[in-house]
Amino acid sequence: MEDMMNDRIGQLVDYIMKKCLWQFHSRSWDREKQNEGILTKTMQLLCGEPVETGTPTDKCYWVDAVCLADAFKTRYLWLATMDKAEIKLLMQGLKDRMDYLTITGSLNEELNDPHY
Amino acid sequence: MPYHEFKCSKCIPERKKHAVIKGAGEDLTSALPLGYLNTIPGSISERGCAYCGAKHVIGTPMKDVIHMSHGPVGCTYDTWQTKRYISDNDNFQLKYTYATDMKEKHIIFGAEKLLKQNIIEAFKAFPNIKRMTLYQTCASALIGDDINAIAQEVMDEMPDVDIFVCNSPGFGGPSQSGGHHKINIAWINQKVGNVEPKITSDYVINYVGEYNIQGDQEVMVDYFKRMGIQVLSTFTGNGSYDDLRAMHRAHLNVLECARSAEYICNELKVRYGTPRLDIDGFGFEPLSASLRKVGLFFGIEDRAQAIIDEETARWKPELDWYKERLKGKKVCLWPGGSKLWHWAHVIHEEMGVEVVSVYTKFGHQGDMEKGISRCEEGALAIDDPNELEGIEAMEMLKPDIIFTGKRPGEVAKKLRIPYLNAHAYHNGPWKGYEGWVRFARDIYNAIYSPIHQLAFVDISKDEISSDTKFLTQKMISDVNLSEEVTSSSELREYTGKYDSLAKLRGKTYPDLTSPKQSAAV
Ligand code: SF4
Numbered sequence: 001m002e003d004m005m006n007d008r009i010g011q012l013v014d015y016i017m018k019k020c021l022w023q024f025h026s027r028s029w030d031r032e033k034q035n036e037g038i039l040t041k042t043m044q045l046l047c048g049e050p051v052e053t054g055t056p057t058d059k060c061y062w063v064d065a066v067c068l069a070d071a072f073k074t075r076y077l078w079l080a081t082m083d084k085a086e087i088k089l090l091m092q093g094l095k096d097r098m099d100y101l102t103i104t105g106s107l108n109e110e111l112n113d114p115h116y
Numbered sequence: 117m118p119y120h121e122f123k124c125s126k127c128i129p130e131r132k133k134h135a136v137i138k139g140a141g142e143d144l145t146s147a148l149p150l151g152y153l154n155t156i157p158g159s160i161s162e163r164g165c166a167y168c169g170a171k172h173v174i175g176t177p178m179k180d181v182i183h184m185s186h187g188p189v190g191c192t193y194d195t196w197q198t199k200r201y202i203s204d205n206d207n208f209q210l211k212y213t214y215a216t217d218m219k220e221k222h223i224i225f226g227a228e229k230l231l232k233q234n235i236i237e238a239f240k241a242f243p244n245i246k247r248m249t250l251y252q253t254c255a256s257a258l259i260g261d262d263i264n265a266i267a268q269e270v271m272d273e274m275p276d277v278d279i280f281v282c283n284s285p286g287f288g289g290p291s292q293s294g295g296h297h298k299i300n301i302a303w304i305n306q307k308v309g310n311v312e313p314k315i316t317s318d319y320v321i322n323y324v325g326e327y328n329i330q331g332d333q334e335v336m337v338d339y340f341k342r343m344g345i346q347v348l349s350t351f352t353g354n355g356s357y358d359d360l361r362a363m364h365r366a367h368l369n370v371l372e373c374a375r376s377a378e379y380i381c382n383e384l385k386v387r388y389g390t391p392r393l394d395i396d397g398f399g400f401e402p403l404s405a406s407l408r409k410v411g412l413f414f415g416i417e418d419r420a421q422a423i424i425d426e427e428t429a430r431w432k433p434e435l436d437w438y439k440e441r442l443k444g445k446k447v448c449l450w451p452g453g454s455k456l457w458h459w460a461h462v463i464h465e466e467m468g469v470e471v472v473s474v475y476t477k478f479g480h481q482g483d484m485e486k487g488i489s490r491c492e493e494g495a496l497a498i499d500d501p502n503e504l505e506g507i508e509a510m511e512m513l514k515p516d517i518i519f520t521g522k523r524p525g526e527v528a529k530k531l532r533i534p535y536l537n538a539h540a541y542h543n544g545p546w547k548g549y550e551g552w553v554r555f556a557r558d559i560y561n562a563i564y565s566p567i568h569q570l571a572f573v574d575i576s577k578d579e580i581s582s583d584t585k586f587l588t589q590k591m592i593s594d595v596n597l598s599e600e601v602t603s604s605s606e607l608r609e610y611t612g613k614y615d616s617l618a619k620l621r622g623k624t625y626p627d628l629t630s631p632k633q634s635a636a637v
Contacts, residue, residue, distance in 0.1 A: 017489035018461050019402075021394040024486050026378060056367065060391035063412045067405055105145035108481040110152065116382045 009093045011076060016098065019071070022064050023102050028111040031103050034061075035095060041065035043091035046072065047084045118147050120496060124504040130156045134499040136488075144485050149499040152480040154290045159502045161291075162523055163477050168195050169292025170284035170299040171251045173376055177327045177353040178360070179203035182238045182245050184214040186231050186263055187253025191215070191286070200540045201327045203354045204334065204621055208245070214238050218255050228261050235270050239277055247357040248279045257285035278357070280307055291478035291500070293375070293453065300379035303360065304387070313362035317346035317628075319414040322366040322384075325377030325454075326397070328353025330544030331617040335551055336372075336397050338620050339407055343419040344628025351377055364388045368413055370395055375453035375483055397547040398455075398555075399462030400428060400435065419628070427549035435466060437607040438556035441593040443468035445563055448513065449491075450506070450520035451538035453479040457486035459519070464492065467556050472513045475501050477521075503527060517563050532571050534562040550612050557610045564589040 016023060022034050037058070042065040044051045053062045072079055082090065103111065118139050125131040138147045155161040164172065167185075172195035176183045185192040192215035203209060216234045218227050235248065250263055267279040284298035321340065326333045333353040340347050348366045349359040363369075369381045369392045381392040393409060396402030404424040411420030447469045449456055456474040463469050474487045475498040488497050496509060506524050510531055518528045518535040525535035536542055536558055546555040562568075566587055573580060594602050601607070613619075 019405075021374070021396070021457075021486065024374075024482055026374075026382070026480075026482055030382075056389060056391045057385075059413055060368070060393055063393065063409045066412055067409060101144055102485075106485070107145060107148040108485060109150075110480055110482065116379050 005090065005093060008076070008078065008090060009097055012072060012090075012094050013097050013101070015071060015075065016068070017101075020064070020068070023098060026110065026116065027113065028103050031111070032099070035098050035102065037061035038064045038068065039091060039095045039098065042068045042072070043088060045069040046079065046087050046091070118142060119149075120498075122505045122508050124508050125159070125502070128156055128158045131159060131502075131505075135496065135501075135505070137496050138488055138491070138493055140493055142493075144488060147488060147497075148481060149484055149497055150481070151476070151484055151499045152290060152293060152478070153500075155500060159500075160504075161477070161500055161502060162506075162521070163290075163500060164292040165254075165286030166284050166289035166292060166295035166298065167191060167251060167253050167286040169289070169295025169376075169478070170282050171195055171249075171295070172199065173292060173327070174296055174299045174352055175249045175251065175280075175282060176209055177201040177203075178247075178249065178355050178357055179205050179207075179209050180245060180247060181209060181357050182212075182214055182242060182248045183209060183251070184216070184234065184238060184248060185251045185253055186216045186227065186256040186261065187218050187251075188255055189215045189217045191253045191255075199327070200330050200544070201353050202331060203328065212242075216256075218253075223255060223259055226259060226261060227256060228266050231256075231261065231263065231266050232270060235266070235279070236274075239274065246277045248277065249357075250279055250281045252281075252283045252285050254286045257283070257288075280357075293478040293480065296376040297379055300377060301383065304363075304380050304383045307361045308363045308384070309361070311358050311361035313348055313359070313365050315346065315348075315365065317344060319343070319345040319416065320348050320366045321345055321368045321370050321410070322349050322351060322363050322390075323347050324351040324369050324371045324381055325373030325375075326350055326353050327373075329539070330541045330546070331620075332397065332545045332547035332551065334617055334620050335545050335548035338623070339423055339548070340410070341625045342423055343407070343411060343414075343416055344626075345410070345414070351380060364390070366390055368393055368410070370410060372397055373454045373458075375479060396458055396462070398458050399466050399552055400432065400549060401466065402458075402462055403547075403549065403552075404428070431549040431553050433606050433608055434553045434610050435556055437604075437609055438553070438560050439466065439468045440597060440601045440607065441560055442556065442563070445469045445516040445559075446472045446513065448473040448475075448510065448515045448518045448520070449538075450475045450501075450518055450524060452477050452521065453483055455519070455538050457483060457490055460487050460490035466552070467559065469559070471495055472515055473498065473509055475499070475506075477501075507531065517559060532568065534565065534568050536562055545616065550616055553610050554612070554616065560593065561589060564593045566592070 025031050025034050038061045041051050041061050046069050053059045118137050119132050120135040120137050121132045133150045136147045136149050192213050196213040216231050264281050267281050282299050282302050284295040288294055333350050337347050349363050369390050371381050371392050371394045384390045385392055395406035407420040411417035449471050456476050460471050471491045473496040474491055476483055518533055519538040521539050528535040542558040543554055545551040
């Protein structure tokens with residue numbers, strides 16, 4: 001079960017790393033916000049929950065989330081077999097992995113530069 | 117860490133951490149070279165200086181401006197006209213270059229007087245141009261000329277002119293990238309917010325990090341206008357000085373080259389709350405996703421979709437003609453900064469080529485993160501390569517083609533490997549749907565050009581067989597293709613015009629009010 005979950009998370013990570021750019025903003029704090037904003041909204045879209053789009057920044061996260069959720073749904077048909085609780089677990093695992101690859105485990109020495 | 121040590125650089129041990137080969141199962145936490153550091157002494161870098169990065173890459177594409185360097189004429193000459201950032205005002209910014217022509221005596225006695233005289237002379241020579249950018253160079257920075265004070269003096273005396281000063285001398289950063297940073301920050305500090313624009317749409321963007329290489333900007337702006345979007349400014353290709361002073365009024369910053377222009381987007385977000393949306397204008401799928409995202413942001417995604425459908429139907433059969441003939445060809449993708457990630461995955465997916473190596477001359481580790489994630493396993497990634505490493509890599513990887521700048525490109529030619537100019541293009545524009553087909557056509561022509569076949573014959577020693585006939589590109593490329601492909605009625609070669617921009621210039625666009633407004637009428 002855990003293997004299957006990890007495998008699925010791996011597939012989603014591969015998609016993001018190949019096709020998206022939003023995960024690679026230049027500073028750690030920026031990346032934290034991007035990962036949190038976009039992946040939370042993607043999870044909400046996949047679970048059919050309401051999504052906040054009030055501020056321009058929220059709207060920007062939402063735009064990337066809509067494209068990501070659509071791509072996930074068309075490419076990974078196993079998503080349709082999962083219930084809400086499982087999707088939330090999956091997306092939490094995805095967020096943890098993305099945070100590791102792009103922030104906590106990143107070898108990019110510029111991430112913690114205090115200035116842009 | 118899967119570092120790759122070049123034999124030619126064993127005598128410079130620090131170089132080892134600047135190249136990696138991404139192996140099976142490896143990710144960014146184990147495969148990432150160092151980057152954006154001072155070039156190691158002994159390594160003959162291919163980088164440009166920070167002045168060049170500020171002026172040549174970012175400042176000079178602005179079209180209605182006198183771009184003047186304060187320094188010896190050599191700095192200016194080497195940054196003049198070597199990129200093809202054209203403009204729709206008869207390429208004013210490319211036709212002329214200006215330098216104060218500092219000499220030894222000015223180093224001793226100062227060059228402020230000379231600077232002032234040059235500024236006034238230039239404005240008098242071009243009475244219709246009222247805007248100027250001024251660039252410091254190593255020489256004027258070292259003697260401490262107060263360029264800002266002189267610029268102010270001239271502006272006080274000539275109230276109709278406006279001058280922007282960029283203090284980014286050549287030594288002010290590890291590479292041209294240091295200059296990108298400096299000019300971004302200088303522009304927002306000095307100029308943004310000084311002009312109030314006329315807003316003509318409900319959807320207003322700045323198009324940032326786009327330099328109109330052979331018309332890229334004009335292609336993209338056409339899509340935006342067809343969606344009813346007002347492009348308030350382009351930073352900076354084909355961009356107007358005063359439009360760029362009004363950047364603070366856009367609703368969204370659409371960012372293309374994050375390497376050269378993310379700084380101004382980040383600052384616009386911090387200072388004015390304008391969000392940043394990163395896009396990819398190269399390749400059918402990334403471009404379609406990008407247009408859709410901009411459309412979604414404004415609630416006009418149906419307009420984006422209409423463009424995507426129309427353009428894809430028109431150009432995809434032509435792209436696929438080239439893909440059939442480029443499949444499996446090995447590419448070294450060796451640009452300056454951002455194209456390694458703009459292109460790495462999409463030339464593989466949409467043109468069928470194999471990216472065997474990526475490098476960046478001045479990119480940061482963030483660019484390598486994007487590039488390495490996007491290329492396949494086994495690719496050699498190199499930061500700030502020197503010429504000998506480039507040669508060793510080409511001998512090791514035996515690529516069919518190199519996409520790079522003209523200096524390493526000439527080296528590749530000597531090794532009889534065709535190259536395409538990744539910075540200035542061959543027959544661009546390469547952005548947009550049609551542009552992507554033009555790129556595929558350039559790759560095809562480069563790989564299969566009979567001239568390259570002939571170049572492998574050394575007339576000083578090789579026997580020239582008398583039955584060797586001249587072969588066209590198609591005779592060479594189609595030899596192993598199936599009948600199904602060669603006689604396909606769907607696939608076809610590029611059918612666009614030699615000049616793909618003529619149809620865009622002077623084009624009129626429908627006045628598209630917002631869905632909200634139309635509903636209210
Ligand atoms: S390094 Fe200095 S002297 Fe050389 S081109 Fe750049 S600004 Fe001019």
